[in-house]
Amino acid sequence: MKYEDFKKTICSHLSSPFNDDVINGIWWINKKENKKTRVPHILRMKDYNSKGEQKNEQERVVKEYNLLKIISQSSSKFLLKGKLHRFAHHLNSSQIMCYNFFRPQIDDDKQVKEPLIKLLRDIGVTFNEYHEESEADFEHEDKESKEPKRKTNFDFFIKNGKTKVYFEIKYTENGFGACDDDKKGEHQKKFNNYYKAEMEKCGIFKKGAIDWNETFRKYYQLIRNAIKVGEKSFVVIITDERNRSTNKQLCDFEKEMLVNTKYRNHLICVTWQEICNNAKNCDFTETHIKQFQEKYFID
Numbered sequence: 001m002k003y004e005d006f007k008k009t010i011c012s013h014l015s016s017p018f019n020d021d022v023i024n025g026i027w028w029i030n031k032k033e034n035k036k037t038r039v040p041h042i043l044r045m046k047d048y049n050s051k052g053e054q055k056n057e058q059e060r061v062v063k064e065y066n067l068l069k070i071i072s073q074s075s076s077k078f079l080l081k082g083k084l085h086r087f088a089h090h091l092n093s094s095q096i097m098c099y100n101f102f103r104p105q106i107d108d109d110k111q112v113k114e115p116l117i118k119l120l121r122d123i124g125v126t127f128n129e130y131h132e133e134s135e136a137d138f139e140h141e142d143k144e145s146k147e148p149k150r151k152t153n154f155d156f157f158i159k160n161g162k163t164k165v166y167f168e169i170k171y172t173e174n175g176f177g178a179c180d181d182d183k184k185g186e187h188q189k190k191f192n193n194y195y196k197a198e199m200e201k202c203g204i205f206k207k208g209a210i211d212w213n214e215t216f217r218k219y220y221q222l223i224r225n226a227i228k229v230g231e232k233s234f235v236v237i238i239t240d241e242r243n244r245s246t247n248k249q250l251c252d253f254e255k256e257m258l259v260n261t262k263y264r265n266h267l268i269c270v271t272w273q274e275i276c277n278n279a280k281n282c283d284f285t286e287t288h289i290k291q292f293q294e295k296y297f298i299d
Contacts, residue, residue: 003245011041014091083139098169115283134160177221241271
């Protein structure tokens with residue numbers, strides 16, 4: 001299936017359960033010229049007069065229409081308050097997809113439940129044991145990082161004992177982020193002052209790949225993710241197996257940039273299809289996985 005057909009199929013499926021008064025939200029073509037259209041997979045938001053009202057309204061529609069029933073009908077705390085992406089009210093939001101999958105495995109005090117630890121062990125994360133003092137975080141910013149200016153945010157993060165796991169989540173996105181052409185100077189400075197040393201320390205990059213060039217700029221987001229790999233740290237990238245565009249870029253990145261070294265297997269690439277199948281054998285509730293697979297059209 002071509003990427004365009006994949007995205008069209010998914011967006012059509014996501015919008016199908018809703019009436020028109022819930023979906024067909026606004027997509028701005030050009031705000032300055034007041035050009036806009038309505039798109040079926042975007043949830044409608046009521047009019048707002050300030051950024052604060054906009055955030056509140058977006059949170060309302062996300063909680064009411066974009067969360068699984070197992071979450072929205074529970075009394076669980078909303079752990080994305082103040083952290084919603086600009087497009088979180090889009091039904092294909094990978095941020096909300098991430099939340100829908102992982103939130104039922106997190107207590108309100110952000111401790112990780114044991115079934116999630118079992119699942120991560122199944123896909124290759126090494127934990128010595130389950131720690132009750134484990135912690136989780138959505139939209140995680142690594143405050144220990146020495147990365148200058150805007151630090152890398154991860155969709156999800158858990159710490160169990162001394163082991164850290166960083167998650168990058170994709171669904172219908174057309175690949176991973178590259179360097180902005182209009183910010184090449186800024187990115188080159190960050191490469192020289194930070195990324196080059198981190199890539200060398202990480203130990204999973206080919207020596208010839210550690211350079212400021214078009215390849216680095218093309219794989220910018222993936223490199224920012226991968227440099228978190230270490231002795232007790234893992235990076236998990238989850239994609240949909242039907243998304244040819246994203247998976248091809250990920251495959252090309254691995255071939256062009258990475259080398260098989262000691263911690264190469266700490267960068268784990270897995271599909272939503274594999275994750276869901278594994279979750280069924282790791283004590284995730286049948287209701288949770290069924291709702292998730294139905295919403296996101298995952299067999």
